[in-house]
Amino acid sequence: MVTDSDDHIIRVRGLVTRFGAHTVHDGLDLDVRRGEIIGIVGGSGTGKSVLLRAIVGLLQPQAGKIEVFGESVRDTGVDAYRDLRRRWGVMFQDGALFSSLTVRQNVEAPMREQLDLPDALRETLAGIKVRMVGLPEDAMDKFPSELSGGMRKRAGFARAIALDPAIVFLDEPTAGLDPVGAAAFDTLIKQLQAALGLTVFFVTHDLDSLNAICDRIAVLADRKVLAVGTMDDMMKVDHPWVREYFHGPRARAALASAGKTS
Amino acid sequence: MTTAARLTATDDGLRVAGALTIDAVAALAPAAVAGAVIDVTDMTHMDTAGAWFLIDLQDRAGGAQIVGATPVQTQLIETVRANLAPADAAPPAPDDLTARVSDFGKRVATAGQTAKELLSFLGQVVAAIAGLLWRPRRLRLTSLVHQCQQVGLNAVPIVALMAFLIGVVLAFQGSAQLRQFGAEVFVVDLISISVLRELGILLTAIIVAGRSGSAFTAAIGSMKMREEIDALRTLGLDPIDVLVVPRVLALMLMLPALGFVADLSGLIGGAMMSWIDLGVSPAVFQARLLSNTDVWHFGVGMIKAPFFALIIGIIGCYEGMSVGGDAESLGRLTSTSVVLSIFMVIVMDALFSIFFATVGI
Numbered sequence: 001m002v003t004d005s006d007d008h009i010i011r012v013r014g015l016v017t018r019f020g021a022h023t024v025h026d027g028l029d030l031d032v033r034r035g036e037i038i039g040i041v042g043g044s045g046t047g048k049s050v051l052l053r054a055i056v057g058l059l060q061p062q063a064g065k066i067e068v069f070g071e072s073v074r075d076t077g078v079d080a081y082r083d084l085r086r087r088w089g090v091m092f093q094d095g096a097l098f099s100s101l102t103v104r105q106n107v108e109a110p111m112r113e114q115l116d117l118p119d120a121l122r123e124t125l126a127g128i129k130v131r132m133v134g135l136p137e138d139a140m141d142k143f144p145s146e147l148s149g150g151m152r153k154r155a156g157f158a159r160a161i162a163l164d165p166a167i168v169f170l171d172e173p174t175a176g177l178d179p180v181g182a183a184a185f186d187t188l189i190k191q192l193q194a195a196l197g198l199t200v201f202f203v204t205h206d207l208d209s210l211n212a213i214c215d216r217i218a219v220l221a222d223r224k225v226l227a228v229g230t231m232d233d234m235m236k237v238d239h240p241w242v243r244e245y246f247h248g249p250r251a252r253a254a255l256a257s258a259g260k261t262s
Numbered sequence: 263m264t265t266a267a268r269l270t271a272t273d274d275g276l277r278v279a280g281a282l283t284i285d286a287v288a289a290l291a292p293a294a295v296a297g298a299v300i301d302v303t304d305m306t307h308m309d310t311a312g313a314w315f316l317i318d319l320q321d322r323a324g325g326a327q328i329v330g331a332t333p334v335q336t337q338l339i340e341t342v343r344a345n346l347a348p349a350d351a352a353p354p355a356p357d358d359l360t361a362r363v364s365d366f367g368k369r370v371a372t373a374g375q376t377a378k379e380l381l382s383f384l385g386q387v388v389a390a391i392a393g394l395l396w397r398p399r400r401l402r403l404t405s406l407v408h409q410c411q412q413v414g415l416n417a418v419p420i421v422a423l424m425a426f427l428i429g430v431v432l433a434f435q436g437s438a439q440l441r442q443f444g445a446e447v448f449v450v451d452l453i454s455i456s457v458l459r460e461l462g463i464l465l466t467a468i469i470v471a472g473r474s475g476s477a478f479t480a481a482i483g484s485m486k487m488r489e490e491i492d493a494l495r496t497l498g499l500d501p502i503d504v505l506v507v508p509r510v511l512a513l514m515l516m517l518p519a520l521g522f523v524a525d526l527s528g529l530i531g532g533a534m535m536s537w538i539d540l541g542v543s544p545a546v547f548q549a550r551l552l553s554n555t556d557v558w559h560f561g562v563g564m565i566k567a568p569f570f571a572l573i574i575g576i577i578g579c580y581e582g583m584s585v586g587g588d589a590e591s592l593g594r595l596t597s598t599s600v601v602l603s604i605f606m607v608i609v610m611d612a613l614f615s616i617f618f619a620t621v622g623i
């Protein structure tokens with residue numbers, strides 16, 4: 001895996017996003033290295049989801065530069081953007097599965113759009129992805145409204161990795177999963193990351209996930225990225241919210257249990 | 263940057279070189295056969311599709327060996343292997359004729375079930391409305407006024423224009439026929455009876471079904487989809503009281519008013535065209551209208567209005583409540599709602615015709 005510190009797969013500079021008078025980001029900078037799992041944390045409403053949407057080009061920032069694979073996301077032509085999209089997968093906070101398609105068809109959807117595959121091959125590959133994220137066999141032909149919240153998350157993840165992208169953006173994938181399921185999900189992400197050389201942009205509130213699989217952590221607060229670094233670096237940051245978050249009782253419990261198992 | 267995978271045959275099997283990714287897999291001949299050994303030493307890159315391809319090759323060759331994979335690649339291959347489709351076969355497709363008969367049966371049963379549910383829904387709504395007589399404070403006045411504006415006031419321009427044009431068309435078509443007998447003045451009776459008795463209210467009801475019935479289904483349906491209806495129930499609020507009664511009541515109040523607007527502008531349109539085309543002056547038109555047209559023609563139209571309103575409102579809200587979790591059912595049921603309510607309005611109109619003919623009005 002290439003982990004040259006200059007090899008940044010995502011580069012955000014001076015990002016400003018605003019909704020009316022409400023400024024969400026003000027001069028935000030962030031670099032994501034190729035092949036790492038970066039955890040994005042921050043209080044509710046600090047703009048984690050908005051940052052994700054800006055990076056994948058769903059939202060026009062008021063100012064700033066965003067480069068993915070060295071290409072500016074907003075200034076590329078239609079074809080180049082299409083090509084970019086093929087190289088990333090996104091899982092939205094509330095799943096955003098297509099409600100009129102079954103789980104398998106949802107996973108097939110990006111393949112259908114982006115590639116010209118024979119039907120049988122597409123079905124086989126979609127089936128593998130669905131099983132990979134730990135969904136039972138009978139979930140394959142169910143509609144999203146017939147799944148539990150956690151199952152919808154898994155299906156969303158299966159769709160995000162359908163094309164074996166280079167980057168996956170995950171918006172709180174483990175929220176709403178049972179702890180065992182969440183841990184299995186973390187393992188899965190880690191495993192796929194190792195096997196496929198994925199870069200993972202991982203928005204989460206889950207300290208266990210941060211601790212277990214994230215190479216680096218970026219904290220969003222005060223409309224900026226307040227700090228980026230490893231878990232150990234985070235423990236030294238002197239900011240009220242960060243201290244509260246990484247030194248609170250839940251953090252201590254998560255760290256303690258991680259210490260015991262490792 | 264990377265070259266797509268190439269397969270070359272070796273003495274004891276197959277050598278894979280380059281990037282074995284999803285594009286390459288689609289392009290490679292699915293007929294490729296491995297020997298005893300699949301050598302992947304020169305494979306630069308592999309994704310899940312590539313891993314599946316190797317496993318598939320291996321299985322078809324009766325358990326060839328994969329050599330030269332890096333630990334990461336081996337792990338991915340094992341992950342994919344663990345997630346292959348279970349071996350048991352798909353269930354057999356049912357017999358064609360049986361399937362069709364059972365499909366027909368299901369449709370009939372569903373239609374019967376829908377009719378039953380619709381009737382019970384009607385009962386609930388009527389009971390809720392009747393209950394308001396005892397407890398008028400349960401009425402959601404703000405909501406009712408808002409709905410009245412939506413379904414009533416905002417529909418006035420389109421309804422008036424439509425009726426005006428209908429009046430014009432009737433006068434124009436009628437005059438062509440009546441002139442042959444020199445009976446031009448009967449155009450007044452033609453217009454007044456057809457507009458007041460039938461067309462005014464019927465066409466208004468059809469426009470309202472398309473405009474408001476569909477809006478009811480879409481609004482309630484999307485609330486249902488986002489579990490807002492369940493949220494209302496858990497808060498101890500009855501969705502019938504909160505959502506359905508104001509809509510149905512607003513429609514029952516407003517449809518007669520809209521019908522009245524339609525009657526007026528239909529007569530005005532007819533009078534204008536009669537004047538232009540036949541020289542029947544507005545004064546003559548008015549005198550003839552007052553002396554020759556029984557007020558019951560107007561009464562018949564107005565009596566029908568609240569019933570049409572009830573049909574449109576009930577069907578619109580019921581279909582909204584039947585929306586499931588997916589976006590497609592919302593679209594399907596919205597169009598069902600419009601088609602069904604227009605159909606039922608026309609059926610109702612036919613029943614009224616028989617009824618009024620029997621009682622002799």
Ligand SMILES: Nc1ncnc2c1ncn2[C@@H]1O[C@H](COP(=O)(O)OP(=O)(O)OP(=O)(O)O)[C@@H](O)[C@H]1O
Pocket residue numbers: 019024042043044045046047048049050051093
């Ligand atoms: N489409 C929008 N229109 C207006 N304001 C928006 C919009 N989307 C987001 N916001 C605002 O931007 C801010 C950041 O929202 P965002 O969804 O990014 O939060 P978040 O960090 O993802 O929070 P959470 O952890 O709860 O998901 C919020 O104050 C939100 O109200």
Ligand SMILES: [Mg+2]
Pocket residue numbers: 048049050093171
């Ligand atoms: Mg969010």
